[in-house]
Amino acid sequence: MASELRRILDLWKPASTAGEDVCLATVVAIEGSAYRRPGARMLLASTGQRAGTISGGCLEAEVARKAWWLTAQGPSLQRYSSFFDDDGDMPYGLGCGGTVLVLLERGEPAAQALEALRRSVEDRTASVIVTSTATDSPGTALILDAAEKALYARRPDPDLAALAREALKTGKSSHVSEYFVEVIAPPPAVFIFGAGDDTLPLADFAWSLGWHLTVADNRSNLARPERFPRAARIGSLDAALAHINPADAAVIMTHSYEQDRETLRALLPRDIKYIGLLGPRRRTDRLIGEIAPELGLSAEECRARLHTPVGLDLGGHSPASIALAIAAELQAVFAGRDARKLSSAPAIHA
Numbered sequence: 001m002a003s004e005l006r007r008i009l010d011l012w013k014p015a016s017t018a019g020e021d022v023c024l025a026t027v028v029a030i031e032g033s034a035y036r037r038p039g040a041r042m043l044l045a046s047t048g049q050r051a052g053t054i055s056g057g058c059l060e061a062e063v064a065r066k067a068w069w070l071t072a073q074g075p076s077l078q079r080y081s082s083f084f085d086d087d088g089d090m091p092y093g094l095g096c097g098g099t100v101l102v103l104l105e106r107g108e109p110a111a112q113a114l115e116a117l118r119r120s121v122e123d124r125t126a127s128v129i130v131t132s133t134a135t136d137s138p139g140t141a142l143i144l145d146a147a148e149k150a151l152y153a154r155r156p157d158p159d160l161a162a163l164a165r166e167a168l169k170t171g172k173s174s175h176v177s178e179y180f181v182e183v184i185a186p187p188p189a190v191f192i193f194g195a196g197d198d199t200l201p202l203a204d205f206a207w208s209l210g211w212h213l214t215v216a217d218n219r220s221n222l223a224r225p226e227r228f229p230r231a232a233r234i235g236s237l238d239a240a241l242a243h244i245n246p247a248d249a250a251v252i253m254t255h256s257y258e259q260d261r262e263t264l265r266a267l268l269p270r271d272i273k274y275i276g277l278l279g280p281r282r283r284t285d286r287l288i289g290e291i292a293p294e295l296g297l298s299a300e301e302c303r304a305r306l307h308t309p310v311g312l313d314l315g316g317h318s319p320a321s322i323a324l325a326i327a328a329e330l331q332a333v334f335a336g337r338d339a340r341k342l343s344s345a346p347a348i349h350a
Contacts, residue, residue, distance in 0.1 A: 003210035004052050005121050005187075008043045011051040012114050021046045023067045024110040025102050027054050028077075028133050028180045032098030039173065039182050043114075044068075054102055055080075067104050075139030076104045103131060109140035112152035116143050116184050124186035124212065126171075127151065128164040134178040141179065144168065187212050188334045191244055193237060193263045194254035194278075195222035201323035202251065203228050209331065216240030218259060241266050249274035249330055251310060257283075265291050268302055274333045276310035276326060284308050312339055 015022050023044040027036055035056035042052040044064055053060060059080050070076040080100045105113070116127040130142040143152040144164040163181050167173065173182045187210045192199050195217035206213045207230040214233040217223040223234050233243065237259060244250060250272060252263050260277070264287055267275050277284055288302045295302075311325030312332075332339035 003208055005041075005117050006210065007051040008041060009114070009118055009121060011043050011045055011049055013118075015045045015047070016111065016114075021106060022110060022114075023071055023104055023106050024113060025052075025054055025063050025067060025104050026113075026131070027100055028103045028131050029101040029175065030098055031101075034098040034100050036100075038175075038180060041117075055100065059100065059102070063102060063104070071104045071106045075106075075109065077133065077135060077138035078102045078104060101133060103133070103138055105139055109152065109154070112143050113140055116145075116151060119145070120184045120186050121210075124189075126168065126186060127184045128167045129182045129184060130160050130164050131180040131182065132178060133175075133180055188330075189214070189245070189248040190330060191216065191240055191248060191250045193217070193240065193250060193252045193259070194256075195219065195224075195227065195234075196253070196255055198255075198319040198322065199253060200227070201320045202253075202326055203231060205323055205327035206230075209327065211330075214240050214243065216263075217254060219256075237263055237266075244270070244272065246271045247273055249276070249333065251276045251278070251326060251330075253278035253310070257287075261287055261291065265294065268297065268305055269295055274330065275306050276329070277306055277308040278310050278322075278326075279308070281309065 012022060025042040025044065027038050027040040029038055036054055040054050042050060042054045042060060042063065044050045044067055050060070050064055054063065063078070070078065080102060113129055116129055119125045119127060126146045128144045129140060132138055132141045139154065140152060141154045142150065142157065142160045142164055144161065145151055146168065148165055148168065160179070163176055163179065167181045167183050171183055171185060175181070189212040190206050191214045192202060193216050195215050199215065203213060203215060213231045215223060215228045215231045216235060216237050216239065218236050225234055228234055233240070250267055252260055252275070254260050254263070260279070264277065268291065288299050292299050292302050307329065310329070311322060312329045314321065314325045314328065316322070329339065
């Protein structure tokens with residue numbers, strides 16, 4: 001979703017600078033099945049441009065056509081059905097079998113919500129947006145930043161502030177009565193240790209998925225901004241290791257035994273969400289055999305902390321197919337899923 005937020009922000013920032021009006025459409029609730037989940041957004045500019053999606057393509061044109069006059073007097077809450085209806089006046093196309101509740105909003109509330117999204121993507125700071133889904137008073141009610149400071153409040157409400165603070169602590173969005181309490185968390189961070197040609201497609205996948213990307217390699221001829229224009233940070237191994245946090249993911253693929261050993265020695269003692277190592281098992285066993293005694297860990301403890309060989313078993317041996325396998329495993333880890341086929345899963349959305 002973070003890559004979609006970047007497109008929304010890329011439309012909003014110049015529009016805001018130019019003083020142009022924008023309308024923010026946000027999915028605040030669903031009933032039954034729906035293509036997008038609560039928190040999905042689309043931004044409409046007065047120039048006719050739009051960014052983001054709130055469905056699989058069946059609602060966007062209809063919402064864009066009516067949003068401006070629907071919000072002429074303030075926020076508007078619209079209910080859209082995606083049930084099959086062959087005789088309906090407005091066939092939305094997908095027939096997902098559910099209902100989507102969309103908030104349309106302009107002015108200061110929309111601007112402050114967009115600023116919260118910007119802080120998440122660009123400053124990597126969390127916030128909470130509390131939205132009223134009551135039909136008689138819809139709209140953004142409260143925005144709290146990571147320091148529990150109110151960035152926007154429609155009116156003072158201690159109960160809403162308590163809901164927002166609790167959401168910040170748990171990191172989980174929820175629906176409470178007639179409010180959608182949404183945690184806007186920074187996008188996942190991925191550290192690629194290695195800057196060879198086979199890391200380029202993985203960097204592209206990371207960007208497309210909206211992850212915050214760091215590329216590290218002690219070979220300065222490879223770790224260059226022109227090779228990784230979408231990376232937020234590029235530099236040496238030590239520089240990257242100084243910034244990695246427990247919630248982040250690291251993929252080691254330098255193709256340099258010495259660099260892999262140095263990176264693995266630094267990462268294994270840390271509590272990190274994901275450590276992936278590219279390379280054959282025999283090479284990995286040799287690395288672990290050298291590092292484990294230095295760290296006071298057993299070989300089994302080291303292997304338990306590693307995803308190696310890195311990636312899912314998708315088949316293929318090209319740099320792009322290997323990058324896809326790694327990106328797929330990372331996505332599953334970030335989402336807390338087991339990466340099984342959807343046809344064998346009880347439901348797509350838990």
